[in-house]
Amino acid sequence: MMKTIVIDGLGLIGGSIALAIRQQWPQYKIIGVDINHHSLTYAKEREIIDDGFAQLQNCAGKADIILLAAPVSVILKHMDQLTQMQLKPGVIITDVGSTKKQIMAKASLFIDQGIHFIGGHPMAGSHKTTITASRANLFQSAYYFLISDTLNDRPSKKAVDELQALLFGLNVKWQLVSARQHDQIVAQISHLPHILASGLVNMAQDEFRGSTLSLKLAAGGFRSLTRIASSDPDMWTDILLSNRQTLIDKIDTFNELLQHVKAAILSSDRTAIRNYFRRAKITRDSINAQASSHSPNFYDLFVNIPDRVGSVAEVTRILTEAEINLINIHILEIREEINGVLQLSFSNQNDLADAACALKQHGLSVIRGE
Incomplete structure (x- = not known):
């Protein structure tokens, strides 16, 4: 069965969720909403979304599930707007806002209309916030909070099951808490x-x-x-x-x-x-x-690099030629005339092992992997 998913906010979180849904449910239609034209263009060109709009009211009526992934102040405004729109019967609205008390207080507006609202917050992210940094495995093994305040009846629990099925590809650990907690x-x-x-x-x-x-x-x-x-x-x-x-x-x-x-x-x-x-x-x-004792959502490799022009570029060139996907690179320390340390992050253990082997073959000193 094909469903239409509307993701309101195509930053790191919204983009990463869209990628995970795309991988798990390729038959679903994903619509992105963002006032940033470049984010919509980037997402469409890379087939992260099927269609994109600048305003939520242009597509909310088509949605089976609406995920609000904008900043909290915008989520609150868009919740007010959604209460004035004609939505599909049985639509599920959820959010990934970083705080919950204000959002869950406003959620009563949906409950009065018979609409399921599920407050949520995946506890993963990065200091990088744009869709260009998004990745499908961003949330792997991270905690994903679901807010218990409005989940007291059987229909709500059915809606939670549907949301968790949609987000199955995130590979998160679900945790039920109150908004205050x-x-x-x-x-x-x-x-x-x-x-x-x-x-x-x-x-x-x-x-x-x-x-x-x-x-x-x-x-x-x-x-x-x-x-x-x-x-x-x-x-x-x-x-x-x-x-x-x-x-x-x-x-x-x-x-x-x-x-x-x-x-x-x-x-x-x-x-x-x-x-x-x-x-x-x-x-x-x-x-x-x-x-x-838990699987990490990224794997780090630490590499000694000499203090000379082009050292970092050499590392990235080696990984590119070996077709190894590098998620992030962080210069921990470089001092004059002393070797520096690069922290390289990968999405899985196999990529880390392959990277360590490739770098060692080129004479670089791998300190350790985590």
Whole structure:
């Protein structure tokens, strides 16, 4: 049976979901909606979508399933618009918004009309946000939250089964939570870290202003810690404002933690300082142990490269000639007259193994694969 899927928002998430649906259900018609003409053109040329529109009202009436993949503020506006449109009987509307309380509050408008609304959020992504970075296996082994607030009756559970069947190719781990639980979780493990990473980068910029060393020293751990500060500023402004009170509480709590550390340093309290780091180490090591028991959604290879012009290009040339698909490349550290380290990401273990073999054959030093 052929279905029509409308995906509203063709960024990294919307584009990746479209690719996964295309692979799993090639007979389905996928319609993309985006105000960015270049995103629609890119998606159509690569057959990620079958048709594209700038406005949701031009195609929503054709949809069996509507997936809202725009920023939260846009999702809320489009939910209002959808309540005024003539939609197919039995249509399912879902979203992938980064926060859920506001969205689920507005979902009552659909319930009153007998329309199934399923709140959702796949916990995977990248600091790259456009459709050009999308890939079908972006979500592999990631958690995909479904919001329990409106899923209390049998018809809703049937709609969830239909949505999960549609998204089967994502290979995610489904997790049912309330909207409140969700926003608390993402505030702690995603939103607050983005605030801190950007704060560290801004502080370093101020600290190094006028220095001849500037940010050249900001490599290694600092660069890895603050990678997420490269994320889209408009998107993260929208996310923070949609989770305001929860984040204010988290910031206050973190300020208290910093004050305790400051007091321990002022008083030269070695025990308190050591306990601060020891507690974090125990928790962080347990995260590593849990993560290693699951399949990753990407596979990393670390390669030593010499400090000379063309070293990075040589690596990419070798992989291209070997027809190995490279998902991402990250320069971890390069210092003058010292070998640098490239982090190469692949979608599967076979590509990683083939890449390691090809690079070694060309005399490059592979440190390890993960």
